[in-house]
Amino acid sequence: MSEEHSNAGGEFEREPVPESARMGNGKFWGMYAGEHAAGTEFMIGPLFLAAGASLSDLLLGLLLGNLLAVLTWRFLVVPIAMAKRLTLYYQLERIAGGSLVKFYNLVNGLLFCFLAGAMVTVSASAVGVPFDISFDVPENFFGLSNPSFTLLVVIVGAVITAVAAGGYERVARFANIAAPWMIAVFACCGIVSLSQMGATNATALSEGKFWSDAIAFVQEKNGPGTFSFWQIVVFAWLCNGAMHFGMSDLTIFRFAKSKSSGWAPAIGMFLGHYMAWIAAALLLAALIKLQPELVVGDDGKVTANPGLLAYQAVGWTGIICVVIAGWTT
Numbered sequence: 537m538s539e540e541h542s543n544a545g546g547e548f549e550r551e552p553v554p555e556s557a558r559m560g561n562g563k564f565w566g567m568y569a570g571e572h573a574a575g576t577e578f579m580i581g582p583l584f585l586a587a588g589a590s591l592s593d594l595l596l597g598l599l600l601g602n603l604l605a606v607l608t609w610r611f612l613v614v615p616i617a618m619a620k621r622l623t624l625y626y627q628l629e630r631i632a633g634g635s636l637v638k639f640y641n642l643v644n645g646l647l648f649c650f651l652a653g654a655m656v657t658v659s660a661s662a663v664g665v666p667f668d669i670s671f672d673v674p675e676n677f678f679g680l681s682n683p684s685f686t687l688l689v690v691i692v693g694a695v696i697t698a699v700a701a702g703g704y705e706r707v708a709r710f711a712n713i714a715a716p717w718m719i720a721v722f723a724c725c726g727i728v729s730l731s732q733m734g735a736t737n738a739t740a741l742s743e744g745k746f747w748s749d750a751i752a753f754v755q756e757k758n759g760p761g762t763f764s765f766w767q768i769v770v771f772a773w774l775c776n777g778a779m780h781f782g783m784s785d786l787t788i789f790r791f792a793k794s795k796s797s798g799w800a801p802a803i804g805m806f807l808g809h810y811m812a813w814i815a816a817a818l819l820l821a822a823l824i825k826l827q828p829e830l831v832v833g834d835d836g837k838v839t840a841n842p843g844l845l846a847y848q849a850v851g852w853t854g855i856i857c858v859v860i861a862g863w864t865t
Contacts, residue, residue: 552621558793564800569715572804573722573812574861576658578842581816586754586838587763591747597765601772602805608780614798617789624786656696660688662843662858714860719807721857726815728849729822750821753828754838772809819845
């Protein structure tokens with residue numbers, strides 16, 4: 537294979553990443569902030585509330601679970617990635633042959649298609665809120681939503697694809713620019729939600745009545761449920777298990793100049809999977825208190841539209857945040 541083909545796009549898919557192509561810590565911090573402060577946080581956060589998790593269990597469980605995830609990246613993935621500096625796919629090919637890699641690529645590709653589809657749909661749902669274009673559940677598994685929403689998905693998906701097709705360098709640059717702003721918007725969503733519910737002092741926060749009232753409302757509509765401290769810990773730890781335990785991020789960290797880059801997932805875990813999940817849950821709690829009719833679907837159950845949640849809290853800024861969060865993931 538020619539060097540030009542092997543190094544297409546600067547990805548070094550079939551050889552170790554050379555010294556000249558290795559990147560400093562900043563690239564990784566920005567990328568992980570962008571990847572894990574994502575549109576799906578607006579979906580995952582409310583699930584904790586809907587499942588009946590207490591506020592104290594959520595705060596402490598996510599803290600421990602995300603810490604375990606960061607340690608797994610730093611002390612399991614990074615040493616292996618820097619020892620060989622090869623992609624996971626090429627290492628599998630060298631160990632087990634091309635047939636296994638083709639099968640792995642097929643399965644992994646399908647999984648990432650579902651992830652990409654979820655991101656595009658979340659972003660499109662946000663774009664549709666101001667224009668009163670909503671996602672309608674298709675009648676069959678392979679069906680499409682209504683024509684207007686389908687067109688939105690095509691447009692948003694095309695933009696996301698254009699960004700991703702540029703390779704690692706373009707995605708990292710885009711994430712570095714977008715991540716600080718997105719994280720600030722997530723924080724604002726949580727602060728605004730607390731203000732809307734009147735939880736503006738230490739007493740109101742410690743009592744957490746706004747949280748228990750929201751759980752009671754959801755469970756009245758959706759049925760009872762519980763989500764314990766250890767379930768939260770394991771969920772947070774394994775939420776990105778394919779990336780750390782599954783070694784997919786070998787492909788990313790083979791570009792690292794030093795092992796200290798392995799701490800970069802911390803910004804994604806604690807600002808994305810901690811702060812953003814909690815902020816998104818607070819968005820749902822606030823909407824339940826202020827306009828409960830907006831979160832009850834036609835089937836009488838509570839649903840969380842990420843675009844609607846963000847729009848009700850911070851307006852168009854929330855819409856743009858959901859869209860950009862989908863892009864960076």
